[in-house]
Structures are given as C-alpha cells and as structure tokens.
Amino acid sequence: MRDSSDKTPVWKAIAQALRGDLAEGRYRAGDKLPTEAALAARFGVNRHTVRHGISALVGEGLVRTRRGAGAFVASTPADYPIGHRVRFHENLIAAGRRPEKRVLALDARAATAGEAQALRIQVGDPVCAYHGLSLADGQPVAVFESLFPTDRLPGIMAALSETSSVTQALRAAGIDDYTRASTRLTAVRATATQALVLEVAEGDPLLRSSGVNQCAQGRPVEYGRTWFAGDRITLTLDEM
Structure with missing residues (x-):
C-alpha cells in the first residue's frame, strides 16, 4: 500500500499536465494560457493551487506572467x-x-x-x-x-x-x-x-x-x- 503522504501534490500534477500541453504543441511561444479560473475548472481545484502550478513553470522559464494580462508561453527574444x-x-x-x-x-x-x-x-x-x-x-x-x-x-x-x-x-x-x-x-x-x-x-x-x-x-x-x-x-x- 502506498502511503498517502507519497502522493504527488496537486499543484505539481497541474504543472506536469501543462508541461505536457507545451510539449505536444497545444500552445506556441507567445500564446496566452487559459485563465486561472478556466484551469481551476479543468483540474477541479481552487485558483490558488493553479497559481502554484503556474509559478513552478515560471521558475523553469517555460511561462511568463504579466501583471493584469495573465500567463504566456515564454518565447526567446x-x-x-x-x-x-x-x-x-x-x-x-x-x-x-x-x-x-x-x-x-x-x-x-x-x-x-x-x-x-x-x-x-x-x-x-x-x-x-x-x-x-x-x-x-x-x-x-x-x-x-x-x-x-x-x-x-x-x-x-x-x-x-x-x-x-x-x-x-x-x-x-x-x-x-x-x-x-x-x-x-x-x-x-x-x-x-x-x-x-x-x-x-x-x-x-x-x-x-x-x-x-x-x-x-x-x-x-x-x-x-x-x-x-x-x-x-x-x-x-x-x-x-
């Protein structure tokens, strides 16, 4: 039996799912990701959890956020x-x-x-x-x-x-x-x-x-x- 403490945190699972979307080409460089509300509905979680997952992608350089505009797939200048x-x-x-x-x-x-x-x-x-x-x-x-x-x-x-x-x-x-x-x-x-x-x-x-x-x-x-x-x-x- 796997201990419940070993389960992947939901925000990590969201980050992984979004990485998969990027790898499959669902979103291109410069594209805007769905809103936090839309992602929260997709994954059945609250917006705070979604925000945590997106922050992980920002830290990896895969996504950039713009104040008041949302999250975007990072593109090389x-x-x-x-x-x-x-x-x-x-x-x-x-x-x-x-x-x-x-x-x-x-x-x-x-x-x-x-x-x-x-x-x-x-x-x-x-x-x-x-x-x-x-x-x-x-x-x-x-x-x-x-x-x-x-x-x-x-x-x-x-x-x-x-x-x-x-x-x-x-x-x-x-x-x-x-x-x-x-x-x-x-x-x-x-x-x-x-x-x-x-x-x-x-x-x-x-x-x-x-x-x-x-x-x-x-x-x-x-x-x-x-x-x-x-x-x-x-x-x-x-x-x-």
Missing part, C-alpha cells in the same frame, strides 16, 4: 540589429522569425520643433506620419511612428497607403537606398495605449529607439520612434 542599415523584415528573417507589419494610422500633419530639427526642415512643414505595429511570428514586438518630409518625398503618402514596407515606399518616392544616420536608445514604461496594442501590462518595460535615416546624398528621409516590448526583442548594436 528575437535579435534585432541596430546599425548602419536597419531593415525590419531582413532583421527578423535573419533571426529566424516571420516578420509582419500592420498599419495603425496614416496621416498628414505639420512638423513639430523636434521633428523639424531631426528632418532638417522648417517647423510646420508638412510630414507624413505612419503609425504601425511590428510583429514576429504573429506576436506584437513593437509599435512605431515614422515621419517623412512630404516636400522632399513626393508621393510618399500614396506609396505607404499601398505597402507597409518603408523601403518599398521610399523607393516609390525616388529613394533607392538609405542608411541610419543616428540612433538613440532609452528605457521607458508602457503607456496604457501602448500596453493595449503590444498586449503587455501598463508600466511594463519598453525600449524606445529614436533614429534618423538618410539618403545617399545625406538628406534625412525618415525620423522614426519605435517602442520595443522589452522581453521580446534583444537590440544588438552593429558597427556603424
């Missing part, structure tokens, strides 16, 4: 080089990830003082503002805003309306090649709206990259600001 050439699709493909961009908004407005300085135009000059979401393997990794001087890039608004690729849009506007002129990296915390789009919790750490891209003649063609989810992207600095 994608390497994203910041250097002389910054190309979203090429960078993620090189890291073995599937890149995707979604246009959130596209509008024309007047340049602010800081934007005008970065683009070397006058305050109030027209710019095309491209707001978007970058994804890797279907998981949001960054939100961004790119600004283009419309007087310098005729047709840029129409080009961006047809493609999410900045490289293709610039080519349509007459820029065959461009390189990074400057980059500034800052650690910030996610605002409520950024958290919603990136599927993180408000206040979670983000890496903000501000940069200027220039054409072969040295004229700025893009001023971009990107907010990367801190646990999904590893920024690496290439030699300029």
